[in-house]
Amino acid sequence: MTGYAHPLPSARAAQLPGHGLLVHEWLAPAGGSEQVFDRIVADFPRADVLCLWDDRGNRYPDRQVRETWLARTPLRHHKALALPLTPLVWAHQMHGTYDWAVVSTHSFAHHVRFSCAPGMRKILYVHTPARYVWEPELDARGDGALARAASPWLRALDRRRAAEAHTLVANSHFVARRIARTWSREAHVIHPPVEVERIASVRDWRGRLDGPEAAVSDGLPSEFVLGASRFIPYKRLDLVIRAGEAVDLPVVIAGGGPEEEALRAAAAPARVPVHVVVDPSDALLYSLYQRATVFVFPPVEDFGIMPVEAMATGTPAVVNVEGGAPETLAGRPVGAVFDAASPASLREAVETACSRHRATVADHARRFDSRLFDDAMTSTVVEAVSAP
Known part of the structure; x- marks a missing residue:
């Protein structure tokens, strides 16, 4: 924030x-x-x-x-x-x-x-x-x-x-x-x-990182599925891991909270590498948005600021079909929705989102x-x- x-x-x-x-x-x-x-x-x-x-x-x-x-x-x-x-x-x-x-x-x-x-x-x-x-x-x-x-x-x-x-x-x-x-x-x-213009105004947020966070960034894969939120149960970050497995991409999860150890335990047996980034600064979070292949937002939320932040960098968003998060997509080809009860729906949504044009996604975010x-x-x- x-x-x-x-x-x-x-x-x-x-x-x-x-x-x-x-x-x-x-x-x-x-x-x-x-x-x-x-x-x-x-x-x-x-x-x-x-x-x-x-x-x-x-x-x-x-x-x-x-x-x-x-x-x-x-x-x-x-x-x-x-x-x-x-x-x-x-x-x-x-x-x-x-x-x-x-x-x-x-x-x-x-x-x-x-x-x-x-x-x-x-x-x-x-x-x-x-x-x-x-x-x-x-x-x-x-x-x-x-x-x-x-x-x-x-x-x-x-x-x-x-x-x-x-x-x-x-x-x-x-x-x-x-x-x-x-x-x-x-x-x-x-x-x-949403600070869309501020996020979009920096071509590469990695240049704003300090030494320790730059080292964290350098240690991440070149392509990955990103999830970010507080580490609490209803955020359903386990579904971000499932999304990475569905499309065979590494996963990065950013945030912090009381469920960090439970999240790491869920990540341990995953079929793809899972990287947990704890308490990122704004600059590091924005850098992760820019580098991500897709941003996955699983919870049933009243709206969803983070999907819009990700879209401000051109990264398409996958959001839960329930709740207010689909309003961030507004029915436009800038991401996809999924049914949390269906693994096939999650895989299809991630694959669809990955095909979206980043320029269209970034332009859409400006309406917020x-x-x-x-x-x-x-x-x-x-x-x-x-x-x-």
Whole structure:
């Protein structure tokens, strides 16, 4: 993740009246929702920032980031334990005068309330309604006895809080349909921002690598299937290994997380070489995108920023047919979709993607560039705040 950039000049954002607030769940050092929120913060340079806690520190050097009381407890290091408390934290958090708020939510941030500002406008950017409440089959945190018992109450509360928002924006059409199904609200779609122009502007990212990462890069094969994400079970990185075996190409998997040893154990018996690159810098990750034959993205995701990043370098993407990731392809000949339950489908998708023209792929990625997000998001907020 590239992180926060300096505030962007925005004529539309300058039209916003009054005092604004930008809200997010917890701010992890890296992550897709954090990447979106970084851009929102840059788009509205006069607004305050509020989150449950900030694990990166000094993330926005030109802002004061307000944290909730959870930040001063050991719970900030245990998201699963803190999660059940967060609706109550948000419900009693904000006692101040704000005219509008943009809330980036994938759990309960949209529950934030403003007791002293009855006429304010709340605009939600929804990564997803909380999966562990609404679709526990996709999130194991909702599968326990206590979570199941609390689910009816949480669903009713979650729907009420969503009803308080003036405007809802979904990060994909897949999520917009989930919002309609769970909250009975309509949302329009603004796809997440991707640094397409920045990634595409460097002809060869290997020239930006330092000594140790240059050595890592030099040790990789000339052709390979690439996968990249956090090393956690639902990312299904084992399917990246299966993809390499299906087309007899080496595999490179980049990322980091608690399942590193399990991933290495899954890679050991593979019929092709598997290289694990831990915690790559942006430059190394972009270099891997450039060099890869194909990028394989197996999880059922709400959207999928990484496939677009790979396509920005001209590398075609193979994505799961379920979820929002197919929207990154938009039905164009820039990759392929596969059914995770079918090995034959995975092999066919990789073979199809490998035949795509890299120039076409790179040109397609520009439709997701962050500047388009900036324009759409600032226009949406201005229209919501200015509406009668």
